[in-house]
Amino acid sequence: MGLVKYILRRLFTIFVSLIAVIIITYILMWIAPGEFFNIAQFQASAGKVATLTPEQLQVLIKGFEEKYGLNVPLWKQILNYLKDAFRFKFGPSFSNPNEPIEVQIARRFPVTLTLAILSMTLAVIVGIPLGIIAALKRNTWIDYISMFFSMIGSIIPAYTIGVIMVIIFSVYLRVLPTSGWETPKQMIMPVICVALGPMAVIARFMRSSLLDVLNQDYIRTAYSKGGTDRAVIIRHALRNSLIPIVTIIGPQLAFLFTGTVWIENLFRVPGLGQLFVNAASMRDYPLLVTSTFILSLSVMLMNLLVDIIYAFLDPRIKYE
Amino acid sequence: MAELLKVNNLRTYFYRNEGVVKAVDGISYKLDYGETLGIVGESGSGKTVSVLSLLGLIRRNGRVEGGEAIFDGKDLLKLSKEELREIRGKDISIIFQDPMTSLNPIMRIGIQIMEPLIWHRLLSDKDARDRAIELLRVVGIPEYKTRFLDYPFQFSGGMRQRVMIAMALACNPKLVIADEPTTALDVTIRAQILNLMHEMKEKLNMSIIFITHDITLAMNFCDTIIVMYAGKIVEYSSIEKFIKNPLHPYSQGLLNSTLDIEKKEGSLRPIPGNPPNLINPPEGCRFHPRCSYVQEICKEKEPELREIEEKHKVACHLVKGGNLNA
Amino acid sequence: MLSKKVLIVLLVLVSIFLLSGIVNGQKERVVSLPYWDTPGLIPYYWQAQHILAQGTIFEGLFGYAPDPKGLGGVKVVPVIAQSYKVSKDYKVWTFKLRKDKKWSNGDPVTAKDFEWSFKYYASPKIPDLPAWAGPHQFIENFWAVKSGAMDLDKLGVKALDDYTLEIRLATPRYDMKEWLCVAQGVPIHRKSVEADPQNWWRPGKIVVNGPYVPVSWTPGKDMVLVKNPNYVGERGNVDRIVLKFGGLGLQQYQAGELDAAMIGNVAEYRFVLSDPKLSKEFHEDVMDCFWNGYQWSRGFDPIMDNIKLRQALAMAIDREKLCKEVLGGRALPLNKYWPDGNPIGDKMKGIPFDVKKAQKLLEEAGYPGGKGLKTLVFYITGGGDPVVEFIVDQWKKNLGINVIIENVESGLYWNSYVWPNFSPDAKAGFTVIGAPMNNLEIGALMKNSDHTVWFYDFPTSARKRRHELYQEYDAWLRKEGGLTEADWKTLIEKRNTLYAGFKRIVDNEPEKLWREELTRPPLWYEQFDELYEKWKAAKTNEEKTNYWRLAGRVLTDQEGFQLWYNNLSSQSKQAYRWRYKTINRPFSDAVKIAHYALQPMQDRYYMVPVYLAKAQWVKNPKLEGLMLYKFSWGPGFFNFKYLNLKD
C-alpha cells in the first residue's frame, strides 16, 4: 500500500508545482518587453496592416481577445487557464486557430514518442557498452577513443551532423531518403542524430558509475570468492552500476520533447519539438504556456517514474 | 604439525604519484595446518596488504615486488591468474572487515553464499542452495530458511558478518583470512562473532590468519602472533612467549595503549607520534622516531629479525639476551 | 472516436489510390514540391493554406493564370465567373456564374454557395478573420456585421438566382476582380461545414471546388493532393501532388525526392552553377512585388523627426556592392519602391548613393562626422543578417556613426517592432523590412509605404499622443460609469470641440475623394448623437454604460484622426491625396499615377528601399507550368492547376 500512497503524494506535489510553474510563466511573459498579450500585434504580424485602418483593426482585436480569453484581467486568465489545463483543454494557439492545442499535441505525440523510444534504445544499446569498455580499460587509449567518439557525437550540434549525413547518404550515396517519417529507412538518420546526445551522456555516466562500483568492497569480496573477471563484472559490477543509469535516462527522455526541434525540421519529422520551440520564438503565448505546462508535467512524471523504477530495481530503497 | 603456508621475504609496493609506497617490505612467516596466526599493527602497517598480496587482490597500482608464498606446495605468487582464482574462495577465503560494504547490496545473500560453490564447480545449483541454507544455519542465522532470500540491508551488522563467515566457509577452505572481522561491529556482537569463528575453526580444522589492530584480541585468539610496523615484522612469537615477554618497544607500546582492567589507572599510555610515511621511511629502525628508548644505533642501522628464543623473534637492537635493555 | 476518423481517412486514401490506379490503368504522375508548413486547410485564415486555396484546392470567381509580363507574373482570368457587370460608381458588382462547375462531391457550385460563404466569413462567429487579407472588408456593412452590431442579412452579398451573384460595396473598388482571386474570395461547401463546423476542413472530409483535393496532411511533414474527379476546366496532367514542408530543399531535390527546390543562399547558388546537371535546371526571377530595405523603428524618439539625418543614412549605403558582394548576385540594387523597367518605377527618382552629400546632410542635421548622435539600434531576428551587418558597416565607415544590432526573437520582432502601429518599447533605430504586395489590389501598389503617412510622418509628440489615444480607445471598452448626465457633460463638450475641428478639416481639404471618404455616412458625430439618444431611452444600467462607452470610443477615434490629420506633414498629405486618386481608378490607369503618391512618401526616408531579391530555383526539366508566388509569402510555388509532367 506504501506505493499507492507514495504515488498519490508525489502527484499532489506535481499538481502544486505545475500551478507554480504556470504562474511564473505568466508573470514572466507579463513583464517581458513587447506586447506578449496583444493579439492585435500578432494579427498585424501576419497582416502587414496595410489596408486596414486602426479603427477596423479594433473590431478584429476584440474578436481575438474573446476567442483567446484575453478580455479578462491577468489573474483571471491564469485561473481560467489552469482550470482548463488540468482537464487537458488548452484552446487554439495563435499560429493555428483551426485546432485546439490538445489536438495538435495528440497528433504529434506518437511521433515524438516513437522517435524518443527508438533513439533512446539506440543510445542505450551503444552507450552502455561504450561506457563499460571505457571503464574496464580506464585511462588507456581504448578509453580515450571510445569516450572521444561518444562525446564528439554529442558535442557537434546534431543539426550539423544531420546535414552532413544527408549530403553523404542521400545525395552522394543515395542509400537513405533525405527526410520523412514513414518507412524504417527514413527513420535511420533522425534516430541516429537524436541518439547521439543521450548516447554520450549514458556512456559517460556508465563509465563513471562502473568505475565507482568497481572500487566497492563487495567487488573485492566477489573476487576473493574466486569469481572470474567475467562473472564478477557481469553479476556484481554491471548490475549495480546500471541502476543509476535509470536516473539519467528519465531526464534525457523528457529533454527529447524539445531537444529534437532542429532534427525534426531537418528531417521533416512531425513531432512535438517543432510545435513547442517555435512557440517560444513566435510568442505564440497560448502554445508557449501550454508547452511549459506539458514539458514540466512530463519532466515531473518522468522523475516520478524514475524513482519508482529505481526503487523497484534497488531493493534497498523503500517508499518513505 | 605440517606446514600449510610459508611466506618468504614478501614485498608489496604501491606506486603512487607521490612515490613508491613500500607497504610490505620483506616479511616472512609460516603457518601450520590448524594454526591461528594473528597479525597485529596500527592501520597502515601493511598487515592487510601482506595477506591480500598472496591472493592477487591488491588494487590496480599495487604490485608484489618479490618473495615467495608457498601454499600447499605451490608458490601463490607465481601462479597464473586463473590458477590463483581456483584457489581463491576454495582453498583460501577471506572475511573482510566491513560487513556493511563487503556484501553486494542488491543480491540476495543466499545467492552470494552459493557463488563460490558454483564458481568452483563444487556443487550443482540445487545442492549449492541446500549447502548455503545449511551454512546459514551453522553460522547461527535464525529463520535461516526464509532469510536465505533476504538482501544484505535487511540484516544487522553482526548478522552480515555471520553471512560473510558462512560465505568464507562455503568451500571448506584450508585457510581463512579474517581481516579485522570484528572491527566494524558493536562490542557485544564482537564476542559472538569471535566465538563463532573459534567454534568453526575447531569444527573444520582450518588455519586462520587473523588480522587485527587489537593486540589483546589477538593474544586471546591466536596461536602465534606477528606484530607489524611500517611494512615490516618487528616481533614474531608464539602466543605464550609473547604474553610472557613482549620484547619490542612497539609491542609494548601497543599493549600499554590498550585498556587493561587489572592494571591500575593512569597506565594508559598511547604511543606518541604517527605511523611513518612509507614512501620515505625513517633510516635505521623504522620505529625509532617514536621509540622512547631510542639510541644512536637505532637511527643508523636497520635491526634484523633475530631469534631471541625458540618461536620468538624480535627486530630490535636493544633486545639482548631475552630482555629489552633500555 | 479518433480511430474511426483515421479509418475513414484511410478508406478514402485507399479508395482514391485504387480508383486512380485502376481507372487510369496507367502510371500515376506524381509531383513533389516544397511548401510552407501549414497549420490546416481553412482558406480564410492568413496561413500557408490560403495560397493553396487560391486556384489549387479552391477556386473563386476569378483566378490567376501565368503571364510572364504581368505584375506578379500573373494575369487575372475568370474561373467560376462567366461574365460580370459593374455599376458606374464601381460599388455594385454583378457576376454571372458558369453552370458546369462542381464540388468534389458532385454538388453544383452556385451563387448561393458564394452568398452563404461570404456571410459566414463576415459573421461574428469567426472573430479572428483576417479581414484585411480578403475582399470582404469592402462589402457594405461588413464591419458592422462583424462587430455584431448589425444583422447578417444586411451584408451586401446576394444570390439573385442560382448563377447570378451581386456584391454591393461600401466604397468604390476598381480592383474587385483582383480581390476575388484570393483565398477569402473562394466559397466553402455549406453542407459539410454545417455538418461539422470544427473539422470540416480535415483531409478526407473536406469538400473543395478546385482541381485538387487534399487527402492527407501531417503538420511538420507533408500534405498530399490528388486530382479532383469532379473538376471541370483547364488543368495539367498531374495526378498527385505531394507538398513537403521543410527539410533541406536542394538536397531533397538532388536525391530525387523533390521536383523543384528553392535556392536559399549564395552557397547553394554557387554550388548549383558549378554543377553541370543542376546548372541546366536552374531558373530565376525577380521578386518585384517586394522592396527590401529598412524602416525606422516605430518608437517615440524625437531623433527620427530629423529628415536630414534620415536622408543622410539612406544615401550612405552602397547598394551595388551589397548585391554583388554580400548577396552574391542574388539580388538587384534598389533605390526606389519600384525598380527600373516597371511602369511605376520608371517614373520615380531613386535615392542616390552619395557619401559626400550624406556626410554634408549629417552635418546639417547637427551631427558632423557622426558626433553627438546617440547610439541607434537596428533590430533583427533569427541570428545574423549579413545585409544589416553590411548597412551598419556602411554607416560606420561612410558616416562615422555607430549602430548596435539587436537580435530579438521572431514573435517580438514582427509583432512589436516591424508591423504594429507604434512600438513603445523600441529604441531609436531601425528594423529590416521586406514590404510586399499581398495580392493584386490597387492599394498594394503602395507596397506598404503608406505606413509613412499613417505611422511616421508627424512629430514624435503627436505620434506618442496618437498611441495613447489608441490605448484609450481600447480602455473605453472597460470603463465604468456613464449612468448620469454628468458623465455625458464632458463628452458632449468634447464632441462640440471636435465637431468644429472636423468641419475645419472637411471644409479645407482640397481632395474631393478624401472629403468624400470623411463625410461618408454614418458620420461620427451622428453616431455619437444617436448613442446619446439611445442612452436616454435605455432602461438598464448595463445598457447605459455600454452606450456611454461606445460614445466615448467614437470621440477618441475622432480625436485620434484629427490629431493625425493636423500634424501630418504637407508632403505626406499630398501623397495621401494622390493615393486616393490612384486607388479610385482601374488598375491600368492607377499604375500611371501611382508614383505621385509613392515618390513623396519615399522622399520622407522613413522606409528606405535597398535591394530587390531574386527567387532562384531548380526544377525537374520534365515539369512545366510551375508558378512562382511573388507576393507576401514568397518566394514559393502556387496555383498548381497548370502543372504538367512530360513523359
Add this chain to the structure above:
Amino acid sequence: MEVALKQQKRRASYWSAAWGRFKKNKMAVVGLIYIIIIIIVSIFTPWIAPYPYDEPHYAHTFEKPSAKFWWGTDDLGRCMFSRNLYAMRNALLIGFGSQIVVLIIGVIIGSIAGFRGGRVDTILMRITDIMYAFPTFLFNVILVTVMGRGLFTILVAVGVTGWAGMARLVRGMVMYLKHADFVEAARALGSKEGYIIRKYILPNMLGPIIVSLAFGIPNGIWIESGLALIGMGVRPPMPSWGNMIGAGIGYIMAFPHMVIFPVLTFALTLLAFTYVGDGLRDALNPRSEV
C-alpha cells in the same frame, strides 16, 4: 585544536593526492592545457586576432583559407579566425560567468536549506524542485526576452535556470556534514553556525562543487549556442559559436570552411571541459582512490 590540525593536514594531502590522480588521466591533462591556452588567448584576443571581428572585406567574401585569412572569410568577408577567437572568448565568459551565478544562488539556497532544515528546507526545496521541472530551454528564452540580449544577460539567464542541481548537491552535503563527527565536535565547543559553515562545511564540499562547476561550464556554452541558433544569443556582429554554426551550415555546400572551423573549435572546447570535468570528478572523488 588537535582535530583542526589533523583536518588541515588531511586536506592538504587530499588536494595533492587529487592532483596526482588528475595527472594520470592524460586526456584531462591535455584538456586542461587546452583550456589554459584558450583562456590566455581569450584575455589577449584583441591583440592576437589579426582583424577586428566586425571588419568586413567585401572583396574577399566567402574566401577559402589563405595566408591573408587563415581560416577563410564569411559572408561579409570577415576573418573567420578572428571571429572564432572572439566567439571563444564569449563562450568562456558565458561558461564561467553562468557558473558563478549558479554557484552563488546554489550555495546560498542549498546551504540555508541544509543547515536550517525544517520548514525553511521544505520551502526552499520545493522552489528548487519547481526550478528543476521548469523546461530549461523555454525558461531561458523567456528570461532572455525579459532581460534583453547581451553577454551579461545571457550568462545570468543560464545561471538563473541552472542552479537547482547545485542547490540540491550543496544541501545534500550540508545535511551529511552537519552530523559529521568533526562538526558535532565543533558545535559542542560552542562555535557559531556561520563559523561552522565557513570553516568546516564549505571546505569539505569544495570537491563536489568544483566537479559540478566543471561540468556546468560546457553546459552553459552549449545553452548559449542553442539560444544563438534561434536568434536569442549575443548581438551581431559580435560572433558566438552558435550563430556562426547556424549561419555556416546553410553554406555547407559551397563554403564548408564557414561551418567546419566554428564546429571544430566549439567541439574541442566542450570536449576539453568535459574531459577536465571527468578528470576532476575521478580525482576529487576519494572513493576512487587506490
